[in-house]
Amino acid sequence: MSKTLPDAIASPQQVQILRLEIGRCIDLLNEAARRKQSGAVEISADLKSVLGANEVSQENLKKIDDLLAKTSTWQVVHLQLPATPAPSLRAKLAGWFRDNIKHELLISFELNSNLAGGFAVRIGAKQFDHSFRSRLLQGSGAMEKVLAQVLQGKPNAGK
Amino acid sequence: MTSYYIVFGVIVALAAINYLCLFWILRLQNLVKAAESTAKISHEEHPSLKPQISPEKLAELNNKIEKQAEAAIEQASTSLKESLDKSLGQVGQNVGDLSDKIIQDELTKYQNALEEVRQASVDKLSEVQASIDKRRSELEEALTADVAAEKTKVLERFDKQIGEIVSAYLIEALGSGVDLGAQSSYIMATLEQNKAEIIKALENE
Numbered sequence: 001m002s003k004t005l006p007d008a009i010a011s012p013q014q015v016q017i018l019r020l021e022i023g024r025c026i027d028l029l030n031e032a033a034r035r036k037q038s039g040a041v042e043i044s045a046d047l048k049s050v051l052g053a054n055e056v057s058q059e060n061l062k063k064i065d066d067l068l069a070k071t072s073t074w075q076v077v078h079l080q081l082p083a084t085p086a087p088s089l090r091a092k093l094a095g096w097f098r099d100n101i102k103h104e105l106l107i108s109f110e111l112n113s114n115l116a117g118g119f120a121v122r123i124g125a126k127q128f129d130h131s132f133r134s135r136l137l138q139g140s141g142a143m144e145k146v147l148a149q150v151l152q153g154k155p156n157a158g159k
Numbered sequence: 160m161t162s163y164y165i166v167f168g169v170i171v172a173l174a175a176i177n178y179l180c181l182f183w184i185l186r187l188q189n190l191v192k193a194a195e196s197t198a199k200i201s202h203e204e205h206p207s208l209k210p211q212i213s214p215e216k217l218a219e220l221n222n223k224i225e226k227q228a229e230a231a232i233e234q235a236s237t238s239l240k241e242s243l244d245k246s247l248g249q250v251g252q253n254v255g256d257l258s259d260k261i262i263q264d265e266l267t268k269y270q271n272a273l274e275e276v277r278q279a280s281v282d283k284l285s286e287v288q289a290s291i292d293k294r295r296s297e298l299e300e301a302l303t304a305d306v307a308a309e310k311t312k313v314l315e316r317f318d319k320q321i322g323e324i325v326s327a328y329l330i331e332a333l334g335s336g337v338d339l340g341a342q343s344s345y346i347m348a349t350l351e352q353n354k355a356e357i358i359k360a361l362e363n364e
Contacts, residue, residue: 075361082337089343096347100354102361116330117337119346121357124364128356130349136326147318 004067006053008087009046010094010107015071021047022065025058076106078122082115082131162253166246173242180235184228191224 009015021044028041043051043058051057056064077097085093094107112120117132212220339346350357 075364077357077361081339083339085339089339092343093346093350096350100351101358105361113337114330117342117345118349121350121353123357123360126360126364128353128360130353133326133330136329137323142322147321 004054004104005071006049007091007095007098008049010090010097011109012071012076012106013108014046015068015106018044018047018050019065019068022061022068026061026065029058029061071104071106074104074106075102075123076108077101078108078110080110080112080115080120080122080131082111082113082117082119084111085109162257166250166253169249170243170246173239173246177235177239180231184231187224188228191221 005015009018025041025043025047032041041058047064050064050068054064054067079093090107090109093109097105097107112131115131115133116136118130118135120131120134121128
């Protein structure tokens with residue numbers, strides 16, 4: 001099944017922005033048609049990538065808008081990261097989710113600096129915390145063993 | 160008590176002896192008087208009888224008897240006095256000895272009683288000391304156990320909290336400057352490991 005959205009377009013926010021842009025472009029094209037002017041408008045790279053993924057030209061922006069409207073029924077995975085991901089990482093993560101979990105999926109990237117590292121995934125009410133913070137807190141019991149070994153002077157303490 | 164009886168017996172004996180002496184003297188006098196009266200009566204009743212003893216002789220006899228009686232009385236009195244003095248001395252001595260003995264016995268009893276009281280006090284004090292020592296030992300053991308338990312509790316709390324403290328420090332230290340690019344491999348690998356969980360969560364949503 002071909003993707004409706006390229007991996008670079010992952011989050012619901014991006015979809016909304018695209019739909020707004022499409023709406024603006026459609027308005028501009030209609031205005032140009034009314035004035036009998038050329039119908040080319042400048043579009044963003046994201047919109048270009050969507051048009052390219054669906055092999056649609058600018059004249060069929062409404063079709064893209066309809067496709068984008070359908071994404072409102074898609075499930076959303078909330079991915080929390082300790083820092084803002086680069087566009088390449090966002091695309092990589094979105095691509096993994098759509099290739100391995102479900103094609104029709106939106107990924108919402110959220111910033112949570114308390115994680116210290118790693119990530120957390122929230123799907124509905126369920127959360128999977130794979131952050132460094134949770135691993136450190138869960139491993140505090142191991143700290144006791146390490147301390148005990150250090151105090152006893154055992155070699156390879158903590159290994 | 161035996162000494163009293165002995166002394167009393169001696170006094171009674173001496174008194175009896177003196178009484179007998181006096182009685183003997185008085186009897187002699189009575190005999191003499193009786194003899195005189197008999198002689199007189201006999202002479203009056205039988206004038207023909209000549210008195211055997213002449214009045215002068217009789218008077219002499221009376222004098223002799225009186226003198227002997229006086230001497231006997233004096234001797235008896237002297238010996239009574241001597242025996243009384245001796246008896247009194249003996250009694251005094253015996254009373255003194257008896258008093259000393261009684262006092263000594265009472266003192267001995269008093270000392271024995273004091274010794275018993277002292278020993279009872281010492282024993283009681285020893286018991287009290289032993290119970291105090293025992294209680295002190297029990298309290299020391301309890302205190303040692305409490306201190307050890309508290310120490311263990313504190314160490315456990317420290318061990319538990321040190322992990323959280325170190326974790327909080329690391330989180331705070333790592334909070335800024337996170338490089339997601341360096342973590343991307345870890346993120347992808349972890350996602351791959353937990354793929355099934357994520358799929359199941361999406362299906363159940």
